[in-house]
Amino acid sequence: MKKLIFIITTLLITAPLAMLLYKSQVLNLSLLPQMVDDVWNFHLTVRPKGDRTSFSFPIPKPGPGIKITDERIRSKNFEVFIDSNSDSTLATWSAKDPIKQKVTYSARIDLKPLSYKNIPKDHTETYPKGLQRYLKTLNLLPEDVAAISLLEKAILEGNEDKTSVIRKIYYYVEEEIQRNTNIKTIHEALTNGKGSPLIKAKLFNILARRQKVPSRIVVMVRMPELKSTAQAKVRFTFANEVFLNNKWIPIDTNRGYFGERPDNFMVIHRNYDEVEKIISKKRVSYSIQAERARINRFNKSEFKKEVVKSDSIFSKLSLYRLPLPLQTMFTTILMIPLGTLVLSIARNVIGIPTFGIFTPILLTLFFKETSFGFGFVFFFVVVLVGIGERYILDKFYLLAVPRLSIILTLVIMLMIGYSLFSSDIAMISQNHLAFFPIVIVTTNIERLSIMLTEEGLANTLKTLFGTLVIAILGYLLYSIHALEMFMFTNPELLFTIIGFLILIGKYKGYRLSEFLRFRDLVRQKKKKTEGISNDIP
Amino acid sequence: MIFRDLEELGILGINNRVGRYILRHNKRSNYPLVDDKVLTAQRAETWGIAMPQNYMIIENYGSLKNFHLKIQNYESFVIKPANGSQGNGIIVIKEIIKEERNGITRILCRRSNDKLMDIEEVKHHISGILSGLYSLKGHSDTAIIQAKIDKHSIFDNYSYGGIPDIRVIVFEGYPVMSMVRLPTKSSDGRANLHQGAIGAGINLSDGSTNNAVIKNQVVDIHPDTGHKLVGLKIPFWRESLELAAQCYDMVELGYLGADIVLTPDQGPILLELNARPGLGIQIANLAGLVPRLEKIRLKAPKNLLAHERVDFSMKNF
Numbered sequence: 001m002k003k004l005i006f007i008i009t010t011l012l013i014t015a016p017l018a019m020l021l022y023k024s025q026v027l028n029l030s031l032l033p034q035m036v037d038d039v040w041n042f043h044l045t046v047r048p049k050g051d052r053t054s055f056s057f058p059i060p061k062p063g064p065g066i067k068i069t070d071e072r073i074r075s076k077n078f079e080v081f082i083d084s085n086s087d088s089t090l091a092t093w094s095a096k097d098p099i100k101q102k103v104t105y106s107a108r109i110d111l112k113p114l115s116y117k118n119i120p121k122d123h124t125e126t127y128p129k130g131l132q133r134y135l136k137t138l139n140l141l142p143e144d145v146a147a148i149s150l151l152e153k154a155i156l157e158g159n160e161d162k163t164s165v166i167r168k169i170y171y172y173v174e175e176e177i178q179r180n181t182n183i184k185t186i187h188e189a190l191t192n193g194k195g196s197p198l199i200k201a202k203l204f205n206i207l208a209r210r211q212k213v214p215s216r217i218v219v220m221v222r223m224p225e226l227k228s229t230a231q232a233k234v235r236f237t238f239a240n241e242v243f244l245n246n247k248w249i250p251i252d253t254n255r256g257y258f259g260e261r262p263d264n265f266m267v268i269h270r271n272y273d274e275v276e277k278i279i280s281k282k283r284v285s286y287s288i289q290a291e292r293a294r295i296n297r298f299n300k301s302e303f304k305k306e307v308v309k310s311d312s313i314f315s316k317l318s319l320y321r322l323p324l325p326l327q328t329m330f331t332t333i334l335m336i337p338l339g340t341l342v343l344s345i346a347r348n349v350i351g352i353p354t355f356g357i358f359t360p361i362l363l364t365l366f367f368k369e370t371s372f373g374f375g376f377v378f379f380f381v382v383v384l385v386g387i388g389e390r391y392i393l394d395k396f397y398l399l400a401v402p403r404l405s406i407i408l409t410l411v412i413m414l415m416i417g418y419s420l421f422s423s424d425i426a427m428i429s430q431n432h433l434a435f436f437p438i439v440i441v442t443t444n445i446e447r448l449s450i451m452l453t454e455e456g457l458a459n460t461l462k463t464l465f466g467t468l469v470i471a472i473l474g475y476l477l478y479s480i481h482a483l484e485m486f487m488f489t490n491p492e493l494l495f496t497i498i499g500f501l502i503l504i505g506k507y508k509g510y511r512l513s514e515f516l517r518f519r520d521l522v523r524q525k526k527k528k529t530e531g532i533s534n535d536i537p
Numbered sequence: 538m539i540f541r542d543l544e545e546l547g548i549l550g551i552n553n554r555v556g557r558y559i560l561r562h563n564k565r566s567n568y569p570l571v572d573d574k575v576l577t578a579q580r581a582e583t584w585g586i587a588m589p590q591n592y593m594i595i596e597n598y599g600s601l602k603n604f605h606l607k608i609q610n611y612e613s614f615v616i617k618p619a620n621g622s623q624g625n626g627i628i629v630i631k632e633i634i635k636e637e638r639n640g641i642t643r644i645l646c647r648r649s650n651d652k653l654m655d656i657e658e659v660k661h662h663i664s665g666i667l668s669g670l671y672s673l674k675g676h677s678d679t680a681i682i683q684a685k686i687d688k689h690s691i692f693d694n695y696s697y698g699g700i701p702d703i704r705v706i707v708f709e710g711y712p713v714m715s716m717v718r719l720p721t722k723s724s725d726g727r728a729n730l731h732q733g734a735i736g737a738g739i740n741l742s743d744g745s746t747n748n749a750v751i752k753n754q755v756v757d758i759h760p761d762t763g764h765k766l767v768g769l770k771i772p773f774w775r776e777s778l779e780l781a782a783q784c785y786d787m788v789e790l791g792y793l794g795a796d797i798v799l800t801p802d803q804g805p806i807l808l809e810l811n812a813r814p815g816l817g818i819q820i821a822n823l824a825g826l827v828p829r830l831e832k833i834r835l836k837a838p839k840n841l842l843a844h845e846r847v848d849f850s851m852k853n854f
């Protein structure tokens with residue numbers, strides 16, 4: 001019998017671990033999806049000036065280094081038309097009456113840095129038709145044209161490839177034109193050697209196009225520093241892109257990036273010429289806010305592809321094949337056995353007393369589905385309701401089931417009351433089962449009041465404390481996001497947990513709490529035996 | 538290892554109690570026999586084991602109607618929930634008083650702590666029991682009205698308020714360890730250790746107390762009466778152990794706690810049985826249960842009669 005249990009337990013514990021090893025070593029699967037960088041919560045608010053029934057504004061478009069999810073455009077009173085045919089996206093709002101109201105756009109944006117090192121030489125002579133507009137030279141004053149020609153003679157040596165030419169132009173604009181936000185024309189820039197970020201971008205653009213390199217000015221948003229306050233105001237800024245070796249290469253003469261764009265810059269429009277008027281302060285007022293979304297995400301979709309590609313048995317058994325809502329549910333549920341493991345250790349090895357067996361785990365779920373602060377407070381209110389109810393209904397001597405049902409109903413009323421008078425219910429409302437655990441906990445609340453009358457306040461508080469400690473421990477487990485994903489990715493670990501649970505179930509040693517309980521016994525016994533041996537001589 | 542001392546003394550821990558003794562030696566289906574005091578009493582009657590006489594078993598609110606008439610047949614009585622534990626819900630009435638005023642008769646009950654209760658209050662309390670107020674599982678319950686047992690004179694100087702009871706742990710029919718629980722003022726006359734009653738360990742060989750504790754602390758004298766607690770000799774000791782040993786045959790639970798009270802006239806009678814007796818008895822005796830349990834498991838002969846098993850225990854422990 002003992003042997004059998006030993007074998008079963010060993011198998012349960014080791015088999016899944018061996019499976020992990022197989023997956024990672026033989027199949028080369030990762031045991032966890034890759035982490036995705038923090039994403040940005042991006043909000044754009046625009047309001048047209050004057051009496052206009054329609055206006056447009058650029059909104060972000062996915063592309064190299066930029067991923068967009070959860071796009072939302074408030075459009076209660078207008079029609080919104082999204083044009084994403086060109087390299088950029090324009091949203092057009094229109095209404096019957098002149099628009100006097102702010103319109104908003106929000107999205108989650110995932111930015112990745114771009115980096116093109118060692119751009120090869122480029123000798124392209126002709127470009128497809130679609131790029132012709134990026135080669136058009138702009139109208140300039142004759143004296144500026146003269147100045148530019150002189151400049152080109154000085155900085156370019158003729159007969160070079162386009163990549164080298166662009167690099168030289170970049171160095172010139174980046175280093176020789178000082179940043180000065182008051183200088184707003186090319187003419188001034190050329191004569192003074194200074195220019196605003198926009199002028200520097202324009203100058204670069206002109207110089208590049210004159211060398212027959214497709215070039216454009218991009219409108220960018222600089223994301224706020226991570227350390228700065230959660231929501232910082234952001235404004236547009238400008239940089240360039242040039243078409244080299246069939247790729248648009250980012251260039252920023254204002255901040256000194258050649259072939260690179262760090263991930264705190266987001267391009268909102270890729271051709272300033274098209275939106276120059278649209279975004280001018282004369283026509284609209286806009287504000288942009290961006291903040292880091294707090295949660296780290298794991299890239300589940302990539303991982304799913306990886307698993308499917310491996311074409312192993314795991315691709316059929318993977319939970320990643322489930323529809324998303326089920327996936328979310330299982331990420332939560334798979335942690336419960338881990339919680340029971342903690343609970344078993346706490347109760348049977350340490351000896352922490354709890355109310356009802358699974359109350360701590362239900363509380364953990366409740367904390368998780370709502371929030372810790374709220375869950376904690378709400379639990380205490382429920383405890384008070386339970387004790388109060390018992391105190392009052394004791395006088396009526398109601399039978400057990402109706403009595404418990406009354407507490408349950410009272411707690412539901414509490415939830416209704418809270419929902420009606422609280423504004424931050426939003427976080428809970430998305431999860432319609434968020435309150436479910438506390439409803440079940442309610443049925444255990446009576447225990448507490450029985451205990452209060454039977455075993456006194458001290459014991460009750462001890463037990464309440466024990467329950468909360470384990471619930472919080474569980475909550476901390478849940479907050480280790482990687483652990484959650486690890487269980488979800490490798491659900492075979494549930495067998496390992498069963499194995500450990502058998503071990504704990506078979507544990508017949510002392511509980512830590514018994515060390516305290518029998519401490520005095522040991523001391524007294526020692527004193528007595530010493531007393532006797534002292535008497536003997 | 539911090540548990541070395543406990544191991545050396547052979548202290549039984551909860552996990553070990555449950556895993557090695559209760560789960561292996563107690564059949565689940567026999568639990569109701571000890572958990573429900575009504576069933577225990579029925580079983581005890583057929584086995585000829587003395588218990589306090591049950592005057593009434595009240596199972597529903599309907600039978601409460603003429604309670605005040607029926608109760609007048611008795612001088613004193615005790616109310617207890619059939620599924621209660623640790624003394625909860627128990628009221629001891631030592632006197633029934635009939636009061637005649639302006640042609641209206643009023644029935645009052647005097648509790649053991651001398652508080653007066655109107656008969657309506659008593660009924661109220663009983664309906665509380667019926668609603669499951671004192672049942673640990675929270676289910677509706679049955680109320681038992683039983684004869685009040687008086688204190689044996691030997692305990693006059695050793696207990697405050699209620700009556701003491703003698704707990705005997707019985708393993709496979711062999712008495713293993715015993716203690717007497719003596720009510721104190723701070724335990725409100727109740728014989729429960731965690732409420733502050735005295736637990737005094739008893740030598741199985743001769744029925745004399747060997748040590749006494751209040752809430753894990755060794756005490757020498759009774760805090761309310763001032764009498765020395767060690768060396769008290771329990772009368773009818775052998776009879777008490779035999780009674781406890783017979784309970785094993787009656788309910789067939791290998792690991793059992795028998796609570797016995799000494800009556801002034803009848804000798805020892807059984808008060809209740811417990812399928813999960815507590816471990817505090819080891820503190821009262823300053824001794825561990827494990828060596829004794831193992832001795833019985835490995836050395837004790839099987840198929841002995843109750844009195845033969847008692848011989849074994851009295852010789853060995």
Ligand SMILES: Nc1ncnc2c1ncn2[C@@H]1O[C@H](COP(=O)(O)OP(=O)(O)O)[C@@H](O)[C@H]1O
Binds near residue numbers: 615622623809
């Ligand atoms: N018939 C009785 N006469 C006098 N006292 C009693 C009687 N029954 C119970 N008691 C008192 O109540 C205490 C608890 O009773 P018991 O039957 O052991 O119930 P529980 O299961 O709640 O411990 C006893 O220790 C004793 O002090």
Ligand SMILES: [Mg+2]
Binds near residue numbers: 623624796809
């Ligand atoms: Mg008892």
